[in-house]
Amino acid sequence: MAKTVRSLVVLGDSTTVGVGDPVPGGWRGVGALLAAALPHARYHNVSFTGARVASVRHRQLPAALAARPDAAVVLVGMNDTLRSDFDGRRVHVDLDAVVGALVSAGAAVVTVRFHDHSRVFRLPGALRRALRARIEELNGIVDAVVRRHGIECVDLDLMDGAYSPDTWAVDRLHPSEAGHRRLAAAFAARLARAGCEVPGRVSLTRTGGLEVTPLHHVVWLVVKGVPWLWRRGRDLVPYAATIVYRSWAGHPEPARYVATEAVVGPTTAAPPLRQPSL
Template identity: 40%
Template sequence: MSRALRFAALGDSLTEGVGDPVGETWRGWAALLAPALGPGELAVEFRNFAVSGAQTRDVLERQAPDALAFAPDVVSVVVGVNDTLRCTFDIHAVAARLDTVYREFTARGAVLLTACLPDPGAMLGLPGALARPLARRQRAVNAVVHALSERYGAVHLHAAHDAWVADRAMWSADRLHPGERGHRMLAARFHARLEAVGHEVGPSPSVEPEQAPPTRSAGLFWLATAGTGWVVRRCADLLPQLLTLAAHEVRHRARGTSVALDLRSARAVAAALASVSGAASAGEVVGAA
């Protein structure tokens, strides 16, 4: 009997499965995708190393060593949103960590799955002056993920600007994590990407949800109760800096020089990628953002 195909999932709450409850636990897109990775009768052994709140440092230092010991045939690394919500955000550090993680797994022959994601400010509906700095940070992370995914031959899913972002039925009550329908969509799209690039897989995961999507009132209730605590926990160290960034944003918009902030971010991404192996061109980076 051949060895089961091994699938390891690394990342934060998205990959942990938050928003897709099954009983007392989370399921999520990676667990939905796992059974569909084995062609024919090939069994799949799945381990989810993702942890809610994880940043790229956590993936590099805590999750990757355990996942490497598991010796996966397929590995997903979807992370970076939490980095943008911290006052310690550093696109150079994000690029260096992701470069190391991608390199370690692909050097061992694992098929690497990655994704670009929407920015949290837009999902929360923050005012423009607060949302734009977060959006710029997320675009920087996405540009890095895009460039490094191409560099390491990853199966990359563009999920930052698709129609699903605006489809309320795809999201859970917290407005930040996909609901069951969204997790199923992500699983099916990763499956389709694997097929498109020639990987042999089993039947696609179902996109039909088993539960109704959350109502608008459920979303408002979450924001008025648990949501407030979530924002405080995630953004307490970011808020002073975010207010400063917002003030800069307002001044630049008043002067008509907002493009300078975008150019500064693009240059930072280009420098970050140039500092890791196989330097990418600035043109590639700007296009990816």
């Protein structure tokens, strides 16, 4: 018999905040769309913009556990790949701790493995290779955590419309309304496969979102796009330069962290309760 979801929690970064799906008064996004298909569930979104896997573990997880979740969505990791201090082993330990704690609390958990975002946000060749290598490493970590805990996972690379322009918002970093709806529908299907009752349906028809015009694209590029590329470029350029040099010199690239199901250190104990920054 399918389990009734009475508490749904959503953890993650700006995507789970809803950025890219503007409605009057703020953001809507994947969490709210998924919650609408679970009419018996209290909806708790503890995510915040800029979150990395460690901040989900230490700042969001306590609030998520306090909500006594029956179902949980975890979507985080892309921000880690864009930082110069990316550490696959640390990401693995933190993600394993988040998922392990939610599973131990009785939640059906769904997470994601990531698409090749360099196909969406056009980057110079070296930066594209650097980002792709990081995403491959992150996906290996996700795969290990999914296997270890037996949770459900949405593969964004294989999701219908993943690389379609209408899936992405003006910034090409976050899903559009259509993208958020596709994500919510995929999460609903995975929760149903995990044994949860999903009485409603996530419609893929756009409704209620604010229309994005060509002017929005220009304004975003000037005000947000160029500064963002400059900040992330400073983080990724040294790594990208190393890749270019090794290719030119004929040296093999350094070994990446290879995730296995076993991780070092505590993985399921929750840290002390702290209020998340929303």
